[in-house]
Amino acid sequence: xxxxxxxxxxxxxxxxxxxxxxxxxxxxxxxxxxxxxxxxxxxxxxxxxxxxxxxxxxxxxxxxxxxxxxxxxxxxxxxxxxxxxxxxxxxxxxxxxxxxxxxxxxxxxxxxxxxxxxxxxxxxxxxxxxxxxxxxxxxxxxxxxxxxxxxxxxxxxxxxxxxxxxxxxxxxxxxxxxxxxxxxxxxxxxxxxxxxxxxxxxxxxxxxxxxxxxxxxxxxxxxxxxxxxxxxxxxxxxxxxxxxxxxxxxxxxxxxxxxxxxxxxxxxxxxxxxxxxxxxxxxxxxxxxxxxxxxxxxxxxxxxxxxxxxxxxxxxxxxxxxxxxxxxxxxxxxxxxxxxxxxxxxxxxxxxxxxxxxxxxxxxxxxxxxxxxxxxxxxxxxxxxxxxxxxxxxxxxxxxxxxxxxxxxxxxxxxxxxxxxxxxxxxxxxxxxxxxxxxxxxxxxxxxxxxxxxxxxxxxxxxxxxxxxxxxxxxxxxxxxxxxxxxxxxxxxxxx
Numbered sequence: 001x002x003x004x005x006x007x008x009x010x011x012x013x014x015x016x017x018x019x020x021x022x023x024x025x026x027x028x029x030x031x032x033x034x035x036x037x038x039x040x041x042x043x044x045x046x047x048x049x050x051x052x053x054x055x056x057x058x059x060x061x062x063x064x065x066x067x068x069x070x071x072x073x074x075x076x077x078x079x080x081x082x083x084x085x086x087x088x089x090x091x092x093x094x095x096x097x098x099x100x101x102x103x104x105x106x107x108x109x110x111x112x113x114x115x116x117x118x119x120x121x122x123x124x125x126x127x128x129x130x131x132x133x134x135x136x137x138x139x140x141x142x143x144x145x146x147x148x149x150x151x152x153x154x155x156x157x158x159x160x161x162x163x164x165x166x167x168x169x170x171x172x173x174x175x176x177x178x179x180x181x182x183x184x185x186x187x188x189x190x191x192x193x194x195x196x197x198x199x200x201x202x203x204x205x206x207x208x209x210x211x212x213x214x215x216x217x218x219x220x221x222x223x224x225x226x227x228x229x230x231x232x233x234x235x236x237x238x239x240x241x242x243x244x245x246x247x248x249x250x251x252x253x254x255x256x257x258x259x260x261x262x263x264x265x266x267x268x269x270x271x272x273x274x275x276x277x278x279x280x281x282x283x284x285x286x287x288x289x290x291x292x293x294x295x296x297x298x299x300x301x302x303x304x305x306x307x308x309x310x311x312x313x314x315x316x317x318x319x320x321x322x323x324x325x326x327x328x329x330x331x332x333x334x335x336x337x338x339x340x341x342x343x344x345x346x347x348x349x350x351x352x353x354x355x356x357x358x359x360x361x362x363x364x365x366x367x368x369x370x371x372x373x374x375x376x377x378x379x380x381x382x383x384x385x386x387x388x389x390x391x392x393x394x395x396x397x398x399x400x401x402x403x404x405x406x407x408x409x410x411x412x413x414x415x416x417x418x419x420x421x422x423x424x425x426x427x428x429x430x431x432x433x434x435x436x437x438x439x440x441x442x443x444x445x446x447x448x449x450x451x452x453x454x455x456x457x458x459x460x461x462x463x464x465x466x467x468x469x470x471x472x473x474x475x476x477x478x479x480x481x482x483x484x485x486x487x488x489x490x491x492x493x494x495x496x
Contacts, residue, residue: 001067001070001073001074002066002070003063003064003066003067003069003070004067004070004073004074004078004082006063007060007063007064007067007082007085008081008282010054010060010063011085011088011281011282011283012281012282013054014051014054014055015280015281015282016281017047017050017051017054018051019239019240019243020047021044021047021048021051022238022239022240022245023238023239023243023245024040024043024044024047025044025238026230026238026239026245026247027040028040028044028108029232029233029234029236029247030230030231030232030245030247031230034112037108037109037112040108041104041105041108041109042105044104044108045101045104045105045108048100048101048104049097049100049101049104052092052095052097052100053097055088055089055092055093056089056092056093056097060089061089061093064085064086064089067082076466077279077284077466080284080465080466080467081279081282081283081284081285083284084282084283084284084286084465085283087162087283088283090147090148091144091147091148091158091159093147094143094144094146094147094148094155095140095143095144096143099136099139099140099143102136103133103136103137103140103411106129106132106133106136106411107133107409107410107411109129110126110129110130110132110133110409110410110411111406111409111410113125113126113129113409114126114130114403114406114409114410115233117403118233118399118403118404119399120399121397121398121399121403122398123379123380123398123402123403126403126409127376127377127379129409130376130408130409131375131376131377133409133411134369134370134376134408134413136411137156137370137411137413138152138370138372140156141153141155141156141370141413144156144158144159150165151166152370152371153166153367153370153371153414154166156370156413156414157169157414157417158414159414160289160290160412160414160415160418161289161290161291161417161418161421161469162288162289162465162468162469163289163468163469163470164289164291164417164418164421164469166367169363169417169421172421172424172481172482172483173360173363173417173420175482175483176356176360176420176483177360179483179487180356180357180360181357181390183353183487183490183491184341184343184353184354184357184391186495187341187353187490187494187495188341188342188343190494190495191340191341191494194336195336197333197336197337197340198326198327198328198333199328200322200324200328200329200337201324201325201326201328202319202322202323202324202325202329203322203323204252204253204254204255204322205252206250206252208255208321208322208323209250209255209258209259210250210258211321212255212259212317212318212321212322213229213248213258213259213262214229215317215321216259216262216263216266216305216314216317217229217262217263217266219447219449220263220266220270220300220304220305220449221266221270221449221450221453222266222269222270222273223273226241226242226243226244226273227239227243227244227245227246227269227273228245228246229246229247229248229262230245230246230247231247231248231249231250232247232248232249233249233406234247234249234348234405234406235247235248235249235261235262235264235265235348236265237265237268237269237272237297239272240272240280241272241273241275241277241280242280244269244272244273246262246265246266246268246269247265248261248262248265249261255318255322256338256349257348257349260301260305261348263300263301263305264297264298264300264301265297266297266300267296267297267298267299267300267301268293268296268297270296270300270453270456270461271287271292271293271296271297271460271461272287273461274453274456274457274460274461274462275287275461275462275464276462276464279464283465284464284465284466285464285465286464286465287464287465288463288464288465288467288468288469288472289418289465289469290415290418290422291418291421291422291425291469291481292422292425292460292469292472293418293422294418294419294421294422294423294425294426295422295423295425295426295429295460296422296426296456296460296461297422298352298419298422298423298426299426299429299430299456302352302423302426303426303427303430303489304430304444304449304452306338306339306352306493307441307444307493308331308335309441309442309444309445310444310445311331311334311335311338312331312445313444313445313446313447314334315329315330315331315334318334339351339493339494341353341354341494342354343391343392343393344391344393345387345393345395345400345401345404346400346404347359347362347404347405348404348405352423352490353490353494354391355419355420355423356420356423357390357391358390358391359416359417359419359420360390360420361383361386361387361390362405362416363416363417364386365379365382365383365386365402366408366413366414366416368382369408369413370413370414379402380398380401380402383395383398383401383402384401387401421481423486424481424482424483424485424486425473425481427485427486427488427489428473428477428479428481428482428485428486429456429459429460429473429476429477430489431477431485431488431489432455432459432476432477432478433452433455433456433459436455437451437452437454437455439451440452440455459472459475459476460472460476469481
């Protein structure tokens with residue numbers, strides 16, 4: 001097994017380089033002074049090229065070929081690790097180093113410009129940079145498509161969710177499109193007939209929100225010895241399993257965005273912490289893909305922490321932290337407030353019923369951008385038309401429209417479908433967890449998430465990339481990914 005062992009050492013070095021890059025990315029988003037942007041872009045580009053060179057080095061390919069002859073000596077984890085090594089190698093060798101460097105530099109420049117353009121609501125200021133970045137993304141998509149035998153968009157999608165194809169997404173999203181508009185109408189109509197939630201009094205200050213967020217992070221299982229919470233323009237999770245960085249953003253007077261952002265990112269962090277320690281620097285020890293990753297964030301945020309059980313648990317904490325009084329902070333009123341469904345502009349603030357519509361729009365637009373069916377200059381208009389068609393809302397400006405998300409401006413195309421695929425998987429997994437352990441919901445009601453995590457650990461977290469996305473879901477739930485569990489969940493929570 002000499003060739004395989006040599007590959008393990010090589011991929012361990014690669015993992016460390018990628019971990020350093022993650023921390024630099026966190027620093028850029030959280031605390032780097034604006035003047036450091038150019039220097040940081042150069043640093044990250046250098047790290048990306050170094051990581052790329054490890055993979056595309058001819059000796060890596062030679063070792064992979066040699067290790068094929070050692071397959072009989074590998075155990076099941078090693079065999080799965082070898083499959084992941086070759087998958088990473090195939091993706092990397094499809095791209096020349098100069099394209100990798102150009103993408104990193106242009107992504108960094110475009111992201112920094114997006115921050116200012118979004119603040120000023122001026123899409124025209126960032127459009128030229130996004131146009132240049134998209135040209136590089138298309139070049140990347142074409143190169144990977146040729147190497148992997150896939151279509152350009154599928155080649156990008158495979159980078160974020162190995163094995164998932166647009167045909168799979170189209171089938172599942174087609175099912176959603178068939179019932180989601182009517183479902184939204186029914187839920188909105190039902191809530192309109194219910195009493196209006198009492199306004200929340202008290203002091204919903206940023207320091208109070210931060211205090212509640214940190215308390216609830218620990219409640220659901222986040223260990224601050226191995227991670228931290230900060231503020232950024234857009235909530236995210238990055239780092240390594242032993243040093244997980246998560247961020248949120250705060251709005252004085254409204255705790256919902258910050259709290260849901262924290263719980264969402266904590267779901268990501270718990271998955272990172274739960275990956276198998278013995279394989280944490282190997283490809284098989286990495287998260288399976290973004291559908292599973294998003295399932296873990298949305299399972300915590302939407303399934304568990306918007307449940308009636310969680311509202312009962314959290315209402316006295318909220319009353320205490322925000323110095324509230326009266327019936328406004330009762331579980332019944334908080335549940336109406338917490339589960340309000342409305343057609344809105346902002347994806348990260350959307351409820352779980354309308355959220356998939358936001359992703360359907362982004363999926364349609366980004367695929368058109370990648371394939372050339374939509375140009376950057378036409379994006380604002382296409383976005384406004386799509387929001388009106390899917391959610392019936394008017395987009396008053398691009399800051400609340402096509403500039404609200406960081407993804408495209410950071411070069412991430414092919415990522416958005418995994419949010420809703422993850423939501424569907426979350427419903428399926430949560431349903432299976434409740435079925436397997438009758439203490440999951442009672443545990444949440446008393447602020448004890450150990451029963452839920454005890455089920456997620458062996459069924460999802462510790463599996464890492466040993467199995468495919470579909471195999472993980474089928475093994476854990478007994479069924480492939482579909483829409484049935486999500487639809488049943490929404491109808492039970494919002495219509496029964």
